[in-house]
Amino acid sequence: MLRRRIVPCLDVRGGRLVKGVNFEALRDCGDPVDAAERYAGQGADEIVWLNISAGEEDWRGLLDAVEQAAERVDVPLCVGGGVADAEHGRELLLAGADKVSSNTAPLHRPALIEELADRFGTQCVVVAIDAARDGEGGWQAFASAGRRAAGRDAIQWARESVERGAGELLVTSIDSDGTLGGYDLELLRAICESVPVPVVASGGAGRPEHLAAALEAGAQAALAASIFHDGRHTISEVKEEVNRWGLPVRR
Amino acid sequence: MSGPVTLIDYGAGNLRSLRAALERLGADVAVSDDAATVARSARIVLPGVGAAAPAMRALRALGLDAAIGEAVERGSSLLGVCLGMQLLFERSAEGGVDCLGLLEGRVERIGWARRLPHMGWNDVAACSGHPLAPAAGTVCYFAHSYRAVPADPAAVVADTELDGTRFASLVAAGLVAGTQFHPEKSGAVGRELLARWLEVPVAA
Numbered sequence: 230m231l232r233r234r235i236v237p238c239l240d241v242r243g244g245r246l247v248k249g250v251n252f253e254a255l256r257d258c259g260d261p262v263d264a265a266e267r268y269a270g271q272g273a274d275e276i277v278w279l280n281i282s283a284g285e286e287d288w289r290g291l292l293d294a295v296e297q298a299a300e301r302v303d304v305p306l307c308v309g310g311g312v313a314d315a316e317h318g319r320e321l322l323l324a325g326a327d328k329v330s331s332n333t334a335p336l337h338r339p340a341l342i343e344e345l346a347d348r349f350g351t352q353c354v355v356v357a358i359d360a361a362r363d364g365e366g367g368w369q370a371f372a373s374a375g376r377r378a379a380g381r382d383a384i385q386w387a388r389e390s391v392e393r394g395a396g397e398l399l400v401t402s403i404d405s406d407g408t409l410g411g412y413d414l415e416l417l418r419a420i421c422e423s424v425p426v427p428v429v430a431s432g433g434a435g436r437p438e439h440l441a442a443a444l445e446a447g448a449q450a451a452l453a454a455s456i457f458h459d460g461r462h463t464i465s466e467v468k469e470e471v472n473r474w475g476l477p478v479r480r
Numbered sequence: 481m482s483g484p485v486t487l488i489d490y491g492a493g494n495l496r497s498l499r500a501a502l503e504r505l506g507a508d509v510a511v512s513d514d515a516a517t518v519a520r521s522a523r524i525v526l527p528g529v530g531a532a533a534p535a536m537r538a539l540r541a542l543g544l545d546a547a548i549g550e551a552v553e554r555g556s557s558l559l560g561v562c563l564g565m566q567l568l569f570e571r572s573a574e575g576g577v578d579c580l581g582l583l584e585g586r587v588e589r590i591g592w593a594r595r596l597p598h599m600g601w602n603d604v605a606a607c608s609g610h611p612l613a614p615a616a617g618t619v620c621y622f623a624h625s626y627r628a629v630p631a632d633p634a635a636v637v638a639d640t641e642l643d644g645t646r647f648a649s650l651v652a653a654g655l656v657a658g659t660q661f662h663p664e665k666s667g668a669v670g671r672e673l674l675a676r677w678l679e680v681p682v683a684a
Contacts (some may be wrong), residue, residue, distance in 0.1 A: 231642060232601040232619065269667070274601055274621075300500040305621055305665045322529070325496035327623065327665065350530040350563075352597040352623040396597045396625075427599045449600060479601045479619050 232479045234274035234450035235440060235467050236429065237457045239264055241310075242282045244290050248407075248455050258458045262297045268457065269302045272464045274479055276302060277399070277429075277452055279330070279357075280310030281374060287311070292324045299325020307355055309399075315344040322349060330399055332357035333372040336379040336386070339393055346394025354397075355429075356390040358383055360416055361403040368416055375403045383416070384423050391424045398424060399452070402432040409435025409455065412443040421447030437462055437470035444476050484508040485678070486521035488548075490538040498527050498561065501664035505675050515543035519550040522684040528563025532587065532626070533575025535563055545580055552582055555683025557655040565651065565658025566628055574626050582656045584631035592645050596625040602640050604649050604661060610637040612652055612676055618669050620661035622649075627660060655682065 239261045240247050246264050247255040258264070265276045278298065280291045288311065295308055308321050309330025318329045329349070335341045335356055345354045359375045360368040360383035368383035379386070387398055400420050402413035412433045421428050427450065430443035434453035443451045456462050468478040485507045487499055495511060502509045502525070512518060526548065528535055539545045552558055560568045567579045572587035579587070590596060604620050606613035614620075622640070627647040630636055638650035640660070649660045657677065663670035 230603065231598065234600050296496065299494075299496045303497075303501060303665060303667050303670065305623070305662070322494050323496070325494060325500075327494060327497070327662075348530065351625065352599065353529060396623075397599060425595055426597070427595055449595070 230477045232274070232477045233444045233471060235272075235464055235471070235478065236275045236277050236450050236452040237264075237268040237273050237464070238277045238279060238431065238452045238454045240279050240281050240454060241291070241294070243287065244294060246458070247281070248458055262294055262301065264458070265298045265306070266301045268464065269304045272468065272479070273304060275305045275307060275450065277330070278306060278308045280308070292320055295321060295324040295326055309355065309357055314341065315348055318345045318349060318353075322353060328353050328355050328397070330355040330357045332359060335390065336370060336372045336381065339389065342390055342393035342395055346396070351394050351396035354395050355399050356395040357399040357401065358387055358390070358420075359401045359403055368419070371403060375406075384419055387420045387424050391426050395426060397427045397429060399429045399431055405433030406431070407455070408433055411435065411439040412446075412451070414442060414446045417443055417446045417448050437467040440467050441471045441474040441476065444471055445474055483522050483682070484510055485523045485525060486518055487511045487525045487527065488518060488544060489513045490535065490542060490544060494529055495527055497664045498525060501671065501674055502678070505671065505678060507678055513542050513544070515547035518544055518547040521551055522556050522682045523678070524548065524551055524556055524558045526558065526560040526564035526567065528561065528565075528567060530563060531574055532563065532566060532572035532579065533577040535567060536577050536579060539567070548580060549582065551684065552656055555655065557677070557680050557682045558582070558657065559677050560658035561664070562624060562660060562662055565660055566626060568651075568656060568658050569628050569630070572626065583635060583651060583653055583658070585629050585635070587626050587628050590625055590627050590642065590647070593643050597623055598625065598642050599623050602642065604638045604640055606638050607636045608634070610652055611680065612637055612650060612657055612673065614638050614650065614669070614673065620663065620666040620670060622661045624660060628658075655680065
């Protein structure tokens with residue numbers, strides 16, 4: 230039986246692991262390669278690595294760090310942040326990423342999704358959708374780490390991303406992110422019902438039952454950052470909780 | 481420890497993880513895109529990421545299809561991983577392309593799944609007493625939308641269930657073997673499987 234995945238997320242800025250609240254207020258949480266290795270050893274099913282500065286000067290440093298992580302970590306690694314063209318995707322995959330995640334660039338130029346999927350296969354292509362409630366019962370997609378509305382309905386954008394070749398969607402609720410109050414389950418349900426690819430839930434995990442609820446809502450994977458970085462809960466504790474909810478996890 | 485391992489580089493992307501996984505096991509790994517080198521190798525790993533048709537084009541352009549066939553003919557041990565496993569068969573429906581034909585059967589899209597790609601950790605259950613057969617409780621990492629349909633049921637060493645239907649996830653015939661899952665991404669159980677593959681006696 231296919232297991233649901235528990236995925237620690239490493240937000241990396243200038244080569245350091247950081248954690249923000251509502252996409253702001255960053256604080257230093259250590260070396261990301263060490264963290265990736267530690268989480269893999271603790272039973273993480275996958276590691277998501279998001280480069281949040283994404284400047285040109287950071288790119289070489291990012292590739293070096295991904296190379297180190299790929300050599301030390303024997304679970305899948307999804308890397309994103311600053312992937313503006315297929316060549317960036319190629320560099321990340323050659324550095325050792327298993328999947329490449331992209332958020333802002335495809336909102337500007339949706340054909341990037343096809344280019345990545347054609348070259349590397351849909352299983353390598355993750356489209357990250359940052360969504361915020363629009364006050365009318367829907368959600369808007371945001372670009373640039375949640376700073377700028379993209380003028381697109383998030384559910385429509387999810388459908389279009391998959392039609393263009395996304396093999397997975399990483400769905401972050403901007404409203405919930407960093408609040409530790411739980412994921413936006415309505416957003417997850419709406420997207421999971423709209424697309425035939427795996428969905429990774431993100432934004433708002435504060436307790437193990439939050440991850441279980443996201444998985445019960447239909448997500449194939451639940452991503453969390455602070456809950457793990459702060460040592461509040463271990464991956465095993467989360468998996469025990471998910472198992473209690475009757476959902477299959479890798480033990 | 482066994483002799484050196486040639487990891488075939490045909491532009492298929494993530495070689496680093498496979499290389500690192502083999503090296504952690506003490507293997508002497510040479511990454512090569514050279515047909516003559518591959519043809520002489522006693523242990524060969526064929527990785528693969530992406531789609532079957534461009535992968536076969538890349539292998540043919542480098543003469544690696546013939547080189548792999550030659551090595552297998554000589555009694556070399558070959559392991560295909562993910563798309564690399566699918567390429568071992570006769571034909572793939574992904575792009576409608578003829579493949580290496582080292583195993584009898586074809587590759588088809590997974591038609592029945594509720595969600596594709598089949599992405600994540602799933603059981604790999606032994607179907608035979610083959611030396612590569614997984615131990616009970618083996619769970620490995622998958623990322624694919626196509627699956628192999630071996631012509632000979634005896635080639636299915638292990639299978640995996642997805643949404644109520646089973647498919648071949650570990651195949652072998654003679655010294656040609658393949659995994660649909662990624663052993664290099666499957667933690668300790670993947671490591672153990674690669675270690676056993678490295679111990680397979682070669683004839684070449």
